[in-house]
Structures are given as structure tokens and as C-alpha cells.
Amino acid sequence: MGRIVEVEAYFGEADPASHSFPGKTARNAILFGPPGHAYVYFIYGMHFCLNVSCEPDGRAGGVLFRALEPVCGVEAMAKARGLPVSPTGARALANLTSGPGRLCQAFGVTRVRDNGADFTASESELQIQDDGFPARDVLVTPRIGISKDADRPARFLLAGNPFVSGPRL
DNA sequence: AATACGATTGTCT
DNA sequence: GACAATCGTATTC
Numbered sequence: 001m002g003r004i005v006e007v008e009a010y011f012g013e014a015d016p017a018s019h020s021f022p023g024k025t026a027r028n029a030i031l032f033g034p035p036g037h038a039y040v041y042f043i044y045g046m047h048f049c050l051n052v053s054c055e056p057d058g059r060a061g062g063v064l065f066r067a068l069e070p071v072c073g074v075e076a077m078a079k080a081r082g083l084p085v086s087p088t089g090a091r092a093l094a095n096l097t098s099g100p101g102r103l104c105q106a107f108g109v110t111r112v113r114d115n116g117a118d119f120t121a122s123e124s125e126l127q128i129q130d131d132g133f134p135a136r137d138v139l140v141t142p143r144i145g146i147s148k149d150a151d152r153p154a155r156f157l158l159a160g161n162p163f164v165s166g167p168r169l
Numbered sequence: 170a171a172t173a174c175g176a177t178t179g180t181c182t
Numbered sequence: 183g184a185c186a187a188t189c190g191t192a193t194t195c
Contacts, residue, residue: 008176017176027191044177045188051176064176101177111190145176 001107002068002097003133006157006164008143010051012060016148020060030116031060038126040104040115047101050109052119066144066155068097068106069163071131077106098165139169 010018012031019041020031030039031053039051039062055061070077070093077096097103104110119126137159142151144166157164 010176019176022192025191041176042190043175045175045190047177049176066176099177143176147175 001073002070002103003131004065004067004128005069005161006065006067006098006155008064008066008156009054009154010062010064011154012055012062017143017146017150017152018060018062020062024060028060031062033057033116036118036120038109038114038117038119040109040111042111043101048104048110049100050104050114064100065103066100067157067163067165068103069093069161070097070106093163098163100165102165141167141169 010020010031012018012020013023015021018031019028019039024032027041028039030037031051033053034057035053035055037053039053040048041051042048049064051062051064053062074093074096095102096106114126117126118124119128121127135158139157139159140153141155141157142153143149143155157168159168161168
């Protein structure tokens, strides 16, 4: 479906920019649970964003998926968004999956459907597979769209990849 | 009960 | 570059 090309790390209760900073609540409970589960939140009244919990049970932490490079299923995504059935070129494709809100819309990720889902379950729709693509040339920058701790380098992206959202350096 | 704001995106200037 | 759309949470009264 898509190859992960851009993510951001959020470091739990010690990270002022993280949703888990205020402590465990009903909203962020998944971040405090076992690793490998989907934390889906609703933002700005219209967008969903997808994270995977990353720390042992009882400790908060997660990684936000910010952009994917479409690999297959492109036509179905385009049709669902009313775009030309056969989009060509990196620009048109990037409009589908570049950005945390966009990739959730493209894959139909919602809070009701996916919050708490287990990435590692064999029947999971969120399974992540190793396709052998070498994740080299990884750049690190500050995270996007936050006001607190705005300078911390915690955004990771593949150098030169056209499907990354926002600044490539 | 009322209010302020956000890990975004699209549109307009 | 500025700003509107839109609503679930958290905070405060």
C-alpha cells in the first residue's frame, strides 16, 4: 500500500509537545499501553492522525506517521478522493499521502475504526511489512506544527524522497 | 456550562 | 504569507 518516508517521535510525559505530556487520559490511553498499537486522534475538527505506541506497557511514547510513498492501491485512493483515476507524476501522488491527515484519509483511518488496533496482529489492516527497501540517507529536523519544544530534532525523513511533506531539510 | 486551542489542510491574496 | 474550516479535549468558572 505505502512505504513510510517521514515520521515524528513523541517522547511521552517528559515531552511538552506530546499528547501524553499532561498524563494519562481517556484520549491518550493507547500511548500508555503496550507497544505496537495504533493511537488515532482527531485534530482541527476535520483530520485524523495515526501513531504507533512505542514504549513498554505503562510508559508513554509514540511515533506519528507523516507521509507515505504510495506503492499500490493508488487508483482506489484517487477514486475515493475524486481525483483522476490514473494520477501520474510525484506531485499528484503526493497529494494523496503526504501529510498526517492526508494519509489517514487515503487509507480510511479513523478513530472509531482504528484507535487501539494492534499493528502486529496477523489479521491487522495496519500490518507493517519489511519490503527490503534500504532506509538509508535519513535526515533529522525539528517537528512540524508544534509550538512547544519546537527546536527539538525529532522528525525523520528519507533524503530526496518526493513524497515527504513540508521542508526536506 | 462556557471557553480556548490544536502533532492540519485548502483557499485566497 | 495569512486565514478559515470545524470539533473533541482540557481547562476553568
